[in-house]
Amino acid sequence: MLILGIETSCDETAVALYHDQHGLLGHCLHSQISLHQPYGGVIPELASRDHIRRLAPLTQSLLETTHHTYADLTGIAYTRGPGLLGALLVGSSFAKSLAFSLNIPALGIHHLESHLFAPFLEDTVPRFPFLALLVSGGHTLLIHVAGLGQYTILGETVDDSAGEAFDKTAKMLGLSYPGGPQIAKLATQGQAGYFNFPKPMLHSGNLNFSFSGLKTHALQTWQKCAIKDNATKAHIAHAFQEAVVATLIHKTKLAVDHTDATDVVIAGGVSANQELRTRMRATLGSHINIFYPRPEFCTDNGAMVAYTGYLRFCAGQTEDRAIQCRARWPISEI
Numbered sequence: 422m423l424i425l426g427i428e429t430s431c432d433e434t435a436v437a438l439y440h441d442q443h444g445l446l447g448h449c450l451h452s453q454i455s456l457h458q459p460y461g462g463v464i465p466e467l468a469s470r471d472h473i474r475r476l477a478p479l480t481q482s483l484l485e486t487t488h489h490t491y492a493d494l495t496g497i498a499y500t501r502g503p504g505l506l507g508a509l510l511v512g513s514s515f516a517k518s519l520a521f522s523l524n525i526p527a528l529g530i531h532h533l534e535s536h537l538f539a540p541f542l543e544d545t546v547p548r549f550p551f552l553a554l555l556v557s558g559g560h561t562l563l564i565h566v567a568g569l570g571q572y573t574i575l576g577e578t579v580d581d582s583a584g585e586a587f588d589k590t591a592k593m594l595g596l597s598y599p600g601g602p603q604i605a606k607l608a609t610q611g612q613a614g615y616f617n618f619p620k621p622m623l624h625s626g627n628l629n630f631s632f633s634g635l636k637t638h639a640l641q642t643w644q645k646c647a648i649k650d651n652a653t654k655a656h657i658a659h660a661f662q663e664a665v666v667a668t669l670i671h672k673t674k675l676a677v678d679h680t681d682a683t684d685v686v687i688a689g690g691v692s693a694n695q696e697l698r699t700r701m702r703a704t705l706g707s708h709i710n711i712f713y714p715r716p717e718f719c720t721d722n723g724a725m726v727a728y729t730g731y732l733r734f735c736a737g738q739t740e741d742r743a744i745q746c747r748a749r750w751p752i753s754e755i
């Protein structure tokens with residue numbers, strides 16, 4: 422079985438090949454960061470147009486570098502949603518047309534499910550059931566994963582996602598898009614305790630999150646500062662990251678205690694955050710196994726789509742030839 426994975430849910434055009442015997446054979450990615458950077462965020466129409474330009478050449482180059490041809494493919498997995506509708510339509514139209522021309526099946530994959538399975542591309546993998554903290558640009562979820570497609574949402578954000586809060590706070594501080602890595606970098610120069618930001622919903626008694634008030638708190642702190650220099654920005658970045666990381670860790674620990682989980686998966690763009698990784702390890706303790714994707718597979722990529730497609734093809738899943746993307750698609754509805 423040789424699966425081509427295609428990811429176009431947002432601002433990354435990405436493809437990968439996954440083989441049932443040999444694992445991940447290769448992956449290619451074109452980032453649209455420089456395209457959207459002048460606007461401080463993703464412009465959906467520009468994203469769609471760029472996916473159209475990039476997808477075919479990227480796939481061609483993936484096949485060439487892995488010494489394969491279109492005829493070798495046995496299935497195509499593409500991101501069906503959630504994401505930007507126009508961007509999803511580009512990937513799914515390409516996937517479905519290619520599959521039709523090759524007379525092989527295509528399968529639409531849930532974007533968050535593919536993030537969830539990204540750690541399975543590493544040497545040591547989690548065992549079911551596991552607990553997952555999914556922290557991406559669009560979502561913040563705590564999920565109990567009993568098996569493929571067996572998801573129970575334990576907690577989620579009631580407003581902004583963690584990644585969104587990073588991006589909005591960064592924009593407000595005049596940092597470039599995407600803000601997560603920029604805040605993380607600047608935070609290393611900030612002084613611990615210089616500002617103390619509230620830790621949202623820490624004692625809410627449930628496993629939900631809220632990050633939009635934190636972003637407003639960061640804005641108000643910045644507006645009140647008499648000196649608006651780089652050092653002040655770094656202190657704010659530090660306090661902001663501290664509040665997000667502490668909240669994510671606190672709720673994950675609660676969920677671990679609640680579910681008696683021994684394996685914890687942390688995935689999605691924000692899982693690349695080094696402070697989160699270091700502190701999560703210290704808080705959960707050595708008896709809990711924590712699994713992350715490698716840094717390049719924390720953010721959007723084709724490898725996780727190809728792998729999740731492989732799992733679903735193995736499970737016998739099929740779909741018809743119609744193109745049906747879902748911009749909004751709760752993971753509980755897969």
Ligand code: KG4
Pocket residue numbers: 431536556557558559560583584585587588599600601602605689690691692693694695719720721
């Ligand atoms: O999973 P992802 O690529 O896209 C979605 O599916 O939404 O996540 C992107 C998000 C962005 O908000 C970005 O700022 C954040 O992940 N991110 C980070 C870091 N790297 C990426 N946030 C905090 N620290 C990082 N090192």
Ligand code: ZN
Pocket residue numbers: 532536557558689690720721
């Ligand atoms: Zn994503």
